[in-house]
Amino acid sequence: MSYKLPESYASCELLPFNRTALETDFELQTPSQDPGVSGYWLLLQGTRLLLLNDSAELPHDRFPAELGDPQQGIYIGCWKNEPCRLLGISLKTELPPQVRSINILDKEPGLSLSLLSLAGLGNAVLHWEKTSRFCDNCAGSMVRISGEWGKGCSACEALHYPRIHPCIIVLVRRDNQLLLVRQPSWPAGRYSLVAGFVEFGENLEQTVARELYEETGIRVTNIRYQGSQSWPFPSQLMTGFTADYSSGELNIQKEELEAGDWFTIDNLPELPPKRSIARWLIDMAVAPAGKPVE
Numbered sequence: 287m288s289y290k291l292p293e294s295y296a297s298c299e300l301l302p303f304n305r306t307a308l309e310t311d312f313e314l315q316t317p318s319q320d321p322g323v324s325g326y327w328l329l330l331q332g333t334r335l336l337l338l339n340d341s342a343e344l345p346h347d348r349f350p351a352e353l354g355d356p357q358q359g360i361y362i363g364c365w366k367n368e369p370c371r372l373l374g375i376s377l378k379t380e381l382p383p384q385v386r387s388i389n390i391l392d393k394e395p396g397l398s399l400s401l402l403s404l405a406g407l408g409n410a411v412l413h414w415e416k417t418s419r420f421c422d423n424c425a426g427s428m429v430r431i432s433g434e435w436g437k438g439c440s441a442c443e444a445l446h447y448p449r450i451h452p453c454i455i456v457l458v459r460r461d462n463q464l465l466l467v468r469q470p471s472w473p474a475g476r477y478s479l480v481a482g483f484v485e486f487g488e489n490l491e492q493t494v495a496r497e498l499y500e501e502t503g504i505r506v507t508n509i510r511y512q513g514s515q516s517w518p519f520p521s522q523l524m525t526g527f528t529a530d531y532s533s534g535e536l537n538i539q540k541e542e543l544e545a546g547d548w549f550t551i552d553n554l555p556e557l558p559p560k561r562s563i564a565r566w567l568i569d570m571a572v573a574p575a576g577k578p579v580e
């Protein structure tokens with residue numbers, strides 16, 4: 287069975303990768319809470335979720351031996367009321383014939399909203415596991431803090447917790463036009479919104495103003511927060527804003543962007559998938575009554 291993701295999201299909170307998208311099927315716990323009985327396997331190879339050919343559900347009990355050592359699996363919580371363990375599979379591992387892989391960043395990965403969101407969460411957890419083996423202070427080895435996702439240094443006792451990086455993403459309006467940009471790495475023809483990481487000393491609105499000016503030469507006013515989305519590739523929190531054009535001529539910063547322009551709302555280019563807050567902001571702007579256009 288192949289799933290289709292929703293065509294629209296009434297609220298930003300309902301977007302994939304946010305906890306709400308998971309909550310009926312999954313309860314996040316911590317590795318020390320592993321009950322020690324068999325359960326589901328969340329197997330990730332890069333951003334690809336591995337499933338058995340004969341099932342749309344996570345592998346249960348059956349662990350393909352060719353994939354690695356199940357002892358390395360990390361307990362992350364309960365999926366559909368059973369233990370769920372996460373294992374990162376090396377990109378070099380050749381998949382056995384009974385296993386298929388699905389890129390969770392595909393526009394339509396064919397996964398349920400909750401399974402897609404779980405796979406995203408797994409990606410963020412694996413990133414934390416990979417980057418938290420040694421202490422930032424002294425390079426000592428790290429040990430888990432019982433009942434938490436944080437870790438403590440066995441040498442200097444510093445405590446470290448998963449790092450989530452705040453980013454802004456902003457939709458700018460000028461009359462019936464939207465400011466859209468494109469990065470060279472995106473699929474041909476696709477445009478989206480200006481986005482960027484928060485820097486030292488900035489509040490979110492200041493990041494919005496700075497990123498827009500740096501990347502497009504545009505000044506804005508009336509910066510308004512609209513909602514946010516967890517973006518676990520690997521560890522961003524996207525905070526979404528709208529703003530109104532104030533002044534400036536388009537001057538696209540060519541180091542980061544390939545192109546940028548004003549598009550009238552009835553003639554928009556190819557847009558990002560509906561699972562992203564970028565698209566949610568655009569859809570809301572185009573159909574502010576809360577009924578996004580198709």
Ligand SMILES: [Zn+2]
Pocket residue numbers: 421422423424425426439440441442443444
């Ligand atoms: Zn240390």
